[in-house]
Amino acid sequence: MKNIRNFCIIAHIDHGKSTLADRLLQTTGTITDRQLQEQTLDDMDLERERGITIKSHAIQMVHKHEGETYVLNLIDTPGHVDFSYEVSRSIAACEGALLIVDATQGIQAQTISNLYLALEHDLEIIPILNKMDLASAMPEEVTDQIVDLIGCEPEDVIAASGKSGLGVDNILKAIINRVPAPKGDPEAPLQALIFDSVFNQFRGIVAYFRIMNGSIKKGDQVKFVNTGKEYGADEVGVLGLDYIPQKQVFAGNVGYIISGIKKAKEVKVGDTITNVINPCDKAIQGFENVKPMVFAGIYPVDTDEYEELREAMEKLQLNDASLTFEPESSAALGFGFRCGFLGMLHMEIIQERLEREHNMTVITTVPNVSYIAYTKKEEQIIVNNPSDLPEITKMDRVEEPFIAAQIITKSEFIGAIMTLCIEKRGVLKNQVYLTSDRVELQFEMPLAEIVFDFYDRLKTVSKGYASFDYQPIGYQASNLSKLDILLNGDQVDALSSLIHRDNSYHFGKKICEKLKELIPRQQFDIAIQAAIGAKIIARETVKALRKDVTAKCYGGDISRKRKLLEKQKKGKKRMRQVGNVEVPQSAFMAVLKLND
Amino acid sequence: MAGIYIHIPFCSKACHYCDFHFSTLLKNKIAVVNSIAQELIIQKEYLGLSKVSTIYFGGGTPSLLSTLELEKILKTIRQNFVLEKEVEITLEANPDDLTLEKVQELKATGINRLSIGIQSFHQNHLDFFNRSHTEKQTFLAIENAKSVGINNLSIDLIYGFKDLTEEQLQFNLKQISSYQIPHVSAYALTVEPKTALSSFIKKGKVDPPSEELAKTQFLTIIDYLQKEGLTHYEISNFGKPNFFSKHNTSYWKSEPYLGVGPSAHSFNGKNRQWNIANNVQYLKLIHDEKPMFQKEELTEKDKLNELIMIGLRTIWGIDKKKLSKFSSGLQKQFLNELKKYLSQQKITETETSYVLQKKYWFLADGIASSLFQV
Ligand SMILES: Nc1nc2c(ncn2[C@@H]2O[C@H](COP(=O)(O)OP(=O)(O)OP(=O)(O)O)[C@@H](O)[C@H]2O)c(=O)[nH]1
Ligand code: SF4
Ligand SMILES: [Mg+2]
Numbered sequence: 001m002k003n004i005r006n007f008c009i010i011a012h013i014d015h016g017k018s019t020l021a022d023r024l025l026q027t028t029g030t031i032t033d034r035q036l037q038e039q040t041l042d043d044m045d046l047e048r049e050r051g052i053t054i055k056s057h058a059i060q061m062v063h064k065h066e067g068e069t070y071v072l073n074l075i076d077t078p079g080h081v082d083f084s085y086e087v088s089r090s091i092a093a094c095e096g097a098l099l100i101v102d103a104t105q106g107i108q109a110q111t112i113s114n115l116y117l118a119l120e121h122d123l124e125i126i127p128i129l130n131k132m133d134l135a136s137a138m139p140e141e142v143t144d145q146i147v148d149l150i151g152c153e154p155e156d157v158i159a160a161s162g163k164s165g166l167g168v169d170n171i172l173k174a175i176i177n178r179v180p181a182p183k184g185d186p187e188a189p190l191q192a193l194i195f196d197s198v199f200n201q202f203r204g205i206v207a208y209f210r211i212m213n214g215s216i217k218k219g220d221q222v223k224f225v226n227t228g229k230e231y232g233a234d235e236v237g238v239l240g241l242d243y244i245p246q247k248q249v250f251a252g253n254v255g256y257i258i259s260g261i262k263k264a265k266e267v268k269v270g271d272t273i274t275n276v277i278n279p280c281d282k283a284i285q286g287f288e289n290v291k292p293m294v295f296a297g298i299y300p301v302d303t304d305e306y307e308e309l310r311e312a313m314e315k316l317q318l319n320d321a322s323l324t325f326e327p328e329s330s331a332a333l334g335f336g337f338r339c340g341f342l343g344m345l346h347m348e349i350i351q352e353r354l355e356r357e358h359n360m361t362v363i364t365t366v367p368n369v370s371y372i373a374y375t376k377k378e379e380q381i382i383v384n385n386p387s388d389l390p391e392i393t394k395m396d397r398v399e400e401p402f403i404a405a406q407i408i409t410k411s412e413f414i415g416a417i418m419t420l421c422i423e424k425r426g427v428l429k430n431q432v433y434l435t436s437d438r439v440e441l442q443f444e445m446p447l448a449e450i451v452f453d454f455y456d457r458l459k460t461v462s463k464g465y466a467s468f469d470y471q472p473i474g475y476q477a478s479n480l481s482k483l484d485i486l487l488n489g490d491q492v493d494a495l496s497s498l499i500h501r502d503n504s505y506h507f508g509k510k511i512c513e514k515l516k517e518l519i520p521r522q523q524f525d526i527a528i529q530a531a532i533g534a535k536i537i538a539r540e541t542v543k544a545l546r547k548d549v550t551a552k553c554y555g556g557d558i559s560r561k562r563k564l565l566e567k568q569k570k571g572k573k574r575m576r577q578v579g580n581v582e583v584p585q586s587a588f589m590a591v592l593k594l595n596d
Numbered sequence: 597m598a599g600i601y602i603h604i605p606f607c608s609k610a611c612h613y614c615d616f617h618f619s620t621l622l623k624n625k626i627a628v629v630n631s632i633a634q635e636l637i638i639q640k641e642y643l644g645l646s647k648v649s650t651i652y653f654g655g656g657t658p659s660l661l662s663t664l665e666l667e668k669i670l671k672t673i674r675q676n677f678v679l680e681k682e683v684e685i686t687l688e689a690n691p692d693d694l695t696l697e698k699v700q701e702l703k704a705t706g707i708n709r710l711s712i713g714i715q716s717f718h719q720n721h722l723d724f725f726n727r728s729h730t731e732k733q734t735f736l737a738i739e740n741a742k743s744v745g746i747n748n749l750s751i752d753l754i755y756g757f758k759d760l761t762e763e764q765l766q767f768n769l770k771q772i773s774s775y776q777i778p779h780v781s782a783y784a785l786t787v788e789p790k791t792a793l794s795s796f797i798k799k800g801k802v803d804p805p806s807e808e809l810a811k812t813q814f815l816t817i818i819d820y821l822q823k824e825g826l827t828h829y830e831i832s833n834f835g836k837p838n839f840f841s842k843h844n845t846s847y848w849k850s851e852p853y854l855g856v857g858p859s860a861h862s863f864n865g866k867n868r869q870w871n872i873a874n875n876v877q878y879l880k881l882i883h884d885e886k887p888m889f890q891k892e893e894l895t896e897k898d899k900l901n902e903l904i905m906i907g908l909r910t911i912w913g914i915d916k917k918k919l920s921k922f923s924s925g926l927q928k929q930f931l932n933e934l935k936k937y938l939s940q941q942k943i944t945e946t947e948t949s950y951v952l953q954k955k956y957w958f959l960a961d962g963i964a965s966s967l968f969q970v
Binding site for chain 2: 545546549551552553554555556559565566572573
């Protein structure tokens with residue numbers, strides 16, 4: 001055990017975690033040059049295409065140092081705020097963390113929040129100044145920032161480059177010398193922490209664990225403490241680029257178990273694995289269930305595919321414990337699920353994964369955060385869906401979730417960012433100069449306000465020089481209203497949204513305008529209205545088609561034209577009928593694209 | 597009853613709105629004519645036992661062919677196909693080609709119907725379209741044709757563009773009555789992708805045509821021509837009794853036709869095939885005795901959809917007898933979708949067919965599509 005090191009790589013988004021991981025894998029010979037790709041660990045298609053890490057990835061390296069052989073378990077983590085939950089899971093399985101800071105960018109919002117997560121778990125922090133190959137690197141300035149932030153010595157900061165390989169040897173040395181070996185009693189009853197689970201097409205459900213005490217053998221009867229379920233350990237092993245089966249995995253190490261687990265829900269990340277015959281007396285502390293931040297309905301485009309969608313969601317959940325879903329139904333869209341997501345990127349990714357990995361075409365409805373409504377009788381109602389909101393006459397008040405937001409930026413953008421945050425109902429709580437021209441602004445804001453277009457707006461007003469992070473801080477009173485959309489007088493339930501009263505006029509107008517763009521002209525005029533209760537607050541009209549025929553239809557035009565019209569018909573089949581109006585799927589997502 | 601269509605893929609100038617297959621390089625003209633003659637021989641069995649009752653030279657600009665070239669093609673047809681006694685032989689012609697001498701020669705070859713690409717009798721429109729002829733030539737062309745006794749004339753007109761004023765439209769229509777033109781094809785200007793017009797519109801140099809204007813002018817034209825005794829028998833076609841285009845009507849009644857020349861289409865009741873739309877490759881394929889076409893077998897649904905699509909564009913409507921040949925399942929589904937339109941009286945049922953009411957002809961594609969079986 002003294003030769004095991006468990007560490008994760010944490011940083012702000014895009015600071016080069018996955019690229020540096022490539023260099024470590026290469027230098028330790030864990031992967032051959034032939035297996036190496038850019039950001040090898042980002043193995044999901046989506047990750048590769050978007051160039052971001054979505055899931056944590058664990059991999060074991062074996063490295064010789066001063067005559068000793070070490071087992072280094074590396075966990076690469078995502079940088080995007082939506083996935084900070086993944087980071088916290090990985091941290092719990094490690095004793096050390098490489099804190100990577102892009103030398104051209106300096107400390108950013110997630111650098112700080114991820115550092116604090118690691119410190120909470122008493123991890124040894126190895127600060128790394130990355131991207132030193134770039135001419136725009138600012139080593140002195142950024143080293144100062146790091147020293148200031150974690151209170152280390154300037155010599156502790158390792159200059160590195162994931163591109164050129166600079167500093168990789170120093171990093172490996174530091175991991176071995178500075179990260180403490182895991183503690184734990186190999187003879188004690190098995191106590192292993194599940195920190196991740198994936199669904200493998202061929203192997204079924206695979207749970208990843210970190211053994212705190214004891215050991216796990218192939219063929220053992222094991223128990224998941226929280227769910228109470230028991231399984232036979234069909235296969236245990238360690239995580240190379242592929243699974244490497246072992247007879248036994250010991251305390252301090254990271255490994256996987258395949259045990260005929262049937263349902264996604266049976267594996268709860270954060271659960272403890274123990275031995276049935278010789279159980280540990282208590283579960284490992286620590287994991288709260290992830291709380292979704294954003295809710296939206298997901299419906300199959302083809303209403304017959306509800307059951308398939310359920311299966312697909314269950315499979316996704318296996319890979320992604322942060323996804324929640326519950327059945328719901330809509331007059332416009334039929335049967336579907338109300339899903340909870342970590343944020344908008346997460347929502348987008350789930351939708352894409354449903355389409356790619358499970359071949360499900362889905363409609364996603366207007367997202368909202370989770371509100372709490374109180375009736376006059378003081379009943380508390382959780383509102384995850386606009387239709388859950390009690391009638392005005394019965395309602396006493398509504399509360400909405402707030403967040404503490406940290407924004408780090410250059411001082412020249414303070415004004416513009418303040419204006420944006422105030423527009424988003426934010427209240428400035430603190431303003432700290434990190435250096436003479438870098439400042440951290442702290443706001444309290446309603447979560448709902450950052451869900452939609454906050455990131456993009458922040459990027460625009462700061463010309464890209466602002467980073468942003470947030471944590472939920474509980475509920476506060478809100479002046480909420482339910483905005484309905486009517487098409488030729490028929491209310492479209494799937495287009496209703498919950499919105500702060502101050503924003504409702506502006507929002508209602510924009511959504512009507514957007515729908516006007518998205519709903520194709522039909523053989524009659526279509527009135528699009530936005531309403532709060534009985535009051536119409538905005539209106540647009542889609543004018544009837546005047547001409548829908550091509551002039552020529554001679555010999556050669558016939559088949560071409562037939563195919564065109566067939567395609568149209570197929571497209572229409574996928575539309576939803578609301579009263580007499582045909583509504584394309586894109587319209588249900590209209591709100592997401594209000595600024596396009 | 598069968599037709600032969602000959603595509604002549606040459607024009608002297610490219611009209612801004614046109615997406616037909618043609619080339620303005622005339623150097624391959626003779627070679628293409630020779631290959632067309634060869635293709636006619638290769639395809640002589642295509643029409644089976646059907647006798648040929650219509651021959652149609654389309655394009656492109658077939659009036660660019662010399663008399664010798666036309667004769668060569670006609671002769672090959674006569675030698676390889678069985679013709680009806682009376683054959684409608686149409687040639688599409690541009691006004692600038694129709695000199696007195698030319699029309700005399702055309703008449704001598706046996707061509708008995710001219711479809712003249714007038715488009716408008718106003719120079720500013722001809723310039724806007726980049727037509728090869730002048731305003732003056734439009735009148736001359738008609739006069740020359742009539743003077744040699746070709747009275748079976750059709751003219752093309754374009755409407756639905758901003759520069760066409762109400763008076764100008766009236767003037768254009770007036771010419772039809774004063775010259776007693778028995779057949780008119782009137783087309784709303786449409787913007788086809790990859791044409792000069794579409795790029796002008798994209799760049800904002802030209803406004804996109806207004807549907808509202810197209811519809812108003814369409815109604816004006818219908819009204820005028822009906823009073824002149826021309827029946828509006830297909831969305832874009834108007835004819836005096838006995839002067840409907842026999843050739844084009846055969847397309848709309850699903851009669852078989854053989855198309856020869858680059859990009860030409862053929863149909864024999866079961867499949868559709870289309871020749872390669874490239875002059876040089878066409879020449880090479882014919883020369884190498886390789887197939888110059890691609891082919892598509894029509895499924896039941898395809899055939900039904902075609903019947904619906906074409907039927908709604910004509911006064912003959914969707915023929916019940918033809919409908920009855922489809923499987924009862926398909927018929928049922930179709931009738932089910934049709935109900936809505938019958939009850940709205942957009943489509944009316946006659947003894948023999950289902951006919952789209954004239955006022956809705958301008959929406960025929962959308963309605964057809966909604967009745968399709970896919
Ligand atoms: N020049 C240079 N570019 C680098 C270096 N490291 C990473 N990059 C580039 O920076 C971008 C982000 O790198 P990643 O390794 O995907 O960053 P990441 O931190 O894993 O990103 P997330 O997982 O999405 O948070 C990529 O375009 C890399 O090619 C470096 O040392 N030098
Ligand atoms: S003459 Fe006819 S085929 Fe030639 S470019 Fe003009 S419209 Fe097109
Ligand atoms: Mg990454």
